[in-house]
Amino acid sequence: MAKPSGSLCNLDCAYCYYLGKEELLEQPRIPRMSPEVLEAYVKQYLRAHAGPEVIFTWQGGEPTLLGISFFQLALSFQKKHARAGQKVLNDLQTNGTLLDEAWAKFLKQNGFLVGLSIDGPRELHDKYRLDKGGRPTFDKVWAASRLLRRHKVEFNALACINRANASRPLEVYRFLVDEFGAAKIQFTPVVEAVDFLSTAPDRHANAPLVDSPQARPGAADSVVTDWSVDPREWGEFLVAVFDEWDEKDRGTVFVNWFESMASWRLGLGSQMCITSEFCGKNLAVEHDGRLYSCDHFVYPEHEQGNILDLDLGDLSFSRRQVKFGMDKKDTLPGQCRRCEHLEDCWGECPRNRLVRTPEGEPGLNYLCRGFQRFFSHAGKRMDRIAAEAGARGC
Numbered sequence: 001m002a003k004p005s006g007s008l009c010n011l012d013c014a015y016c017y018y019l020g021k022e023e024l025l026e027q028p029r030i031p032r033m034s035p036e037v038l039e040a041y042v043k044q045y046l047r048a049h050a051g052p053e054v055i056f057t058w059q060g061g062e063p064t065l066l067g068i069s070f071f072q073l074a075l076s077f078q079k080k081h082a083r084a085g086q087k088v089l090n091d092l093q094t095n096g097t098l099l100d101e102a103w104a105k106f107l108k109q110n111g112f113l114v115g116l117s118i119d120g121p122r123e124l125h126d127k128y129r130l131d132k133g134g135r136p137t138f139d140k141v142w143a144a145s146r147l148l149r150r151h152k153v154e155f156n157a158l159a160c161i162n163r164a165n166a167s168r169p170l171e172v173y174r175f176l177v178d179e180f181g182a183a184k185i186q187f188t189p190v191v192e193a194v195d196f197l198s199t200a201p202d203r204h205a206n207a208p209l210v211d212s213p214q215a216r217p218g219a220a221d222s223v224v225t226d227w228s229v230d231p232r233e234w235g236e237f238l239v240a241v242f243d244e245w246d247e248k249d250r251g252t253v254f255v256n257w258f259e260s261m262a263s264w265r266l267g268l269g270s271q272m273c274i275t276s277e278f279c280g281k282n283l284a285v286e287h288d289g290r291l292y293s294c295d296h297f298v299y300p301e302h303e304q305g306n307i308l309d310l311d312l313g314d315l316s317f318s319r320r321q322v323k324f325g326m327d328k329k330d331t332l333p334g335q336c337r338r339c340e341h342l343e344d345c346w347g348e349c350p351r352n353r354l355v356r357t358p359e360g361e362p363g364l365n366y367l368c369r370g371f372q373r374f375f376s377h378a379g380k381r382m383d384r385i386a387a388e389a390g391a392r393g394c
Contacts, residue, residue: 001057001295002041004070006031006287009062011095011137014128015162015190015227017296018061020197025298031287032066035073040307041285042077046086048313053087059295064098068106075110091115093158095129096144097137104151114155116145118180120172124165128227145180157182162190163217163226166233169240177253184254187241189234191352191366192225200299201351207362208355215355215366223354224366235370239377246381261344261378265386274349280325283316291315293324296351333361341375 006027007018022031033041046054056078058071071090078088091113107114118141119125126136148155157176159165165172176182193204208214208223217228229237238257245255260271270276284295285307293302302324304315315321332347335357339345347353347365354366365371 001059001282001284002033003059003061003284003286003295003298004033004038005061005063005065007061008065009060009095010065010097010131011062012130012132012134014130015160015192015225017192017196018298025286025290025300027287031061033070033287037287037289037308038070038074039077039081040289041312042074043081044307044312046078046081046083046088048311048316049086052085053089054082055089055091057091057093059093062095062098063092064094064103068102071106071110089113093117094144095137095141097131097140099144099147101147104147104153107148107153108151112153114148114153115158115186116141116148116155116182117158117160118145118176119159119162120165120168121175121179124168124172127164128160128162142180149181155182156184156186158186158188160188160190161229161234161237163229163233166229166237169237170244173241173244177249183252186256187238189229189352189367189370191228191354193223193354194225196225200297200301201353202297203299203301204354209360210355210357210364210368212355229367231367231370232373233370234367235373238370238374242374242378246385250385257374258378258382261375261382262386262389264343265383266390270346275345277329277346278325279328279350280321281316283321285312293321294351296349297324331363333357333363335359335361335364339372341372341379344375344379345371 007022008031009019045056082088089111093115096116119129122138125138125141129137131137157180159172159176176185193199193201195204213219214221214223216222216230217224217226241255242258245253245258256272260275263269263271273279273282279294282294284292284298286292289306289308291304291307291312292298293304304318304321328350329346336342336347348367348371352366353363355364356362357364
C-alpha cells in the first residue's frame with residue numbers, strides 16, 4: 001500500500017499507530033509524494049504484477065489531504081505504464097472528513113472503492129476520533145457517507161474495536177448496517193504496545209504471561225495502551241456479531257472475519273493477511289519512496305530500501321522480506337502449533353504477539369483468548385455455511 005502523505009493527518013485519533021511516524025522517520029512537516037516517486041511507484045508496481053488485475057491501495061495518514069490533482073496524476077501514470085489488457089483498480093482509505101461533491105464525482109468517475117473509518121454511533125466514534133482541535137468528527141463522517149451514497153460510490157466501513165466500543169457489539173454492528181448503510185464491514189482490533197511510538201512490534205522485551213494483569217489493558221504496568229481492546233472482550237464482540245449476522249444478515253452483509261473463515265474452508269485461502277499462513281505481501285511505500293516490510297512495521301529496522309534506488313519487485317522478494325513473511329509461521333510458539341484453531345488464525349498478525357504462553361514461551365498473540373472463544377463458538381456453523389456455499393457453487 002502507498003502512504004503518499006506519510007503520517008500527515010487532519011485528525012488526532014488517540015489510538016492512531018501512524019501519527020508518531022513523523023518523528024520516528026524524520027518526515028518533513030508536510031510530507032508529500034513527489035511526481036518522481038509517484039511515477040516510479042506506479043511503473044514498478046504495474047511491472048511487478050504478472051496477473052491481469054492490479055489494485056492500488058492509497059492510505060495515510062489522510063491521503064485526501066493531497067487533493068484530487070495528486071490522484072489525477074496517479075491515474076495518468078497508471079494509464080501510461082499499464083500493459084495491454086492489464087486491469088487497474090484503486091481503493092482509498094479515508095477518515096472522510098474532507099470529502100465533498102468534487103471528491104465524490106472524482107471517486108465515482110474513476111471507480112474507486114472507498115474505506116470510511118467509523119467506530120460506531122456518535123458517542124462511541126467520538127470517544128477517540130477527534131480532530132487536531134479536540135473536536136468530534138462523527139457528523140463529518142456521517143455526511144461523507146451520505147455523499148458517497150448519493151453519488152453511488154462503493155464504500156466499506158472500517159471500525160476500530162477498542163476498549164470503549166468492544167463491550168457494545170450489537171449497537172456497533174446494527175448501526176453500521178442499518179443506519180450507516182454499510183454492506184461490507186472491516187472490524188480491526190486496536191492493539192498497541194505501550195512503547196509502539198518508538199519500538200518495532202518484534203523488538204518488545206519483557207512480554208508478560210497470557211492471562212496476567214499485565215496482558216490486559218488498564219493495569220499500571222500493562223503491555224498495551226489503555227485504549228487497546230481487552231482480549232476477552234474482543235472474543236465476545238466477534239461472538240455476538242457473528243450470531244446476529246448469521247441469523248439476520250448472512251449473504252447480504254460481508255464481515256471480514258467471517259468471510260475469511262469461510263474462504264479457507266472453501267479452499268480459497270484467507271482473505272486477510274493477518275489470518276494467512278505467511279505474510280510479507282502487505283508492504284508499505286512511504287511518501288519519499290522508502291519501502292517497509294509491512295504497514296504495521298514501518299520502523300527503521302524494517303526498511304527494505306528505496307524504490308528510487310532499487311526495483312520494487314526485487315525488494316518485495318528479497319531474502320530479507322521473504323524471511324519476514326515466513327517468520328509468521330516459523331516463529332509460532334508450541335501452543336499455537338498444537339491449537340485446533342491454527343488454520344483459522346496462524347497466530348494472527350505478528351505485530352500483536354506481545355505475550356508469553358502459560359509455559360513461558362514468547363510469541364503468543366495478545367488476542368489469543370478472544371480468538372479461541374470466537375473460533376470455538378463459530379467454527380462448526382462456519383463449516384456448515386461453507387459447505388452450503390460450496391454446494392451452490394459459490
